[in-house]
Ligand code: SF4
């Protein structure tokens with residue numbers, strides 16, 4: 001059988017070869033780093049996702065080897081497949097940078113800036129996106145739309161005001177459960193995620209909507225307001241679960257497990273298992289197994305996103321080189337601490353509590369005339 005022909009694509013001046021049918025976004029992710037456009041709605045593990053948020057816009061400066069004309073408009077990289085010889089600009093395009101700032105401004109029109117009280121803060125893709133690609137202010141002057149919070153079943157709360165209508169949770173419910181009861185109702189400014197007649201979502205895998213939601217619209221009711229994520233230590237663990245892969249991340253503070261989530265990869269998506277399936281986790285693992293004894297601990301989780309969570313995380317930490325001995329030509333720093341032999345300041349025989357009022361240099365240097 002002949003080998004599959006690969007397509008050459010150049011993104012931000014880096015060329016790679018990918019299989020036909022690969023999207024520009026997935027090709028860029030193979031290169032990695034800043035070359036990969038941000039994605040708020042595309043989720044590689046959910047069929048049909050993408051094409052909703054426009055954060056992944058890129059400029060195609062050369063269509064293909066056969067037809068080198070540039071594409072006139074910016075295109076959604078998650079929904080545009082590569083062509084052989086295609087040339088794409090992401091962060092190297094001023095048009096893209098400007099358009100992306102506009103998209104962020106648009107997404108933030110109705111999104112409340114309540115990060116200080118939002119459980120998603122620290123792992124919110126919209127928060128990261130607005131820091132990295134947004135503008136400082138907004139030009140929007142009208143009243144923002146707001147919704148009542150409501151509980152989707154026992155474990156999940158929907159705060160629709162924060163929703164950016166990415167559809168990920170709808171695809172998750174559709175593809176992971178056999179009984180989808182929620183979707184996007186109405187259109188335009190009135191569009192909202194809702195359950196039909198407030199039905200509760202009690203499917204075994206419905207908790208995964210919390211993991212796919214890029215913002216704080218769907219949150220874990222067993223964890224809400226209990227702790228900030230950057231105070232927690234993520235630890236990989238597994239159990240022999242009859243329903244799911246049982247491969248999770250436990251989020252500890254001290255000895256207490258505050259929450260259980262699926263394991264996420266560098267793009268913030270639930271990881272794939274070695275057999276190619278996705279490591280979605282069941283509600284029992286997520287909501288009911290919150291004791292260390294329920295799990296076999298594997299070790300600290302490496303948080304690869306440049307998120308604030310990784311600030312409290314010690315895997316792969318590089319300690320700065322100790323240079324003080326080098327600067328002192330081999331002398332140990334503790335010698336420097338013995339200042340009494342070279343300085344009159346803070347002599348141990350002077351009792352500060354015996355000095356009336358604030359101490360002065362003449363209190364330490366008897367050779368100086370005393371001030372009255
Ligand atoms: S609730 Fe979250 S996952 Fe669902 S559409 Fe809104 S932002 Fe997307």
Ligand code: FES
Pocket residue numbers: 038039040041042050051052053054055056057076077078079
């Ligand atoms: S990630 Fe491509 S449109 Fe949302």
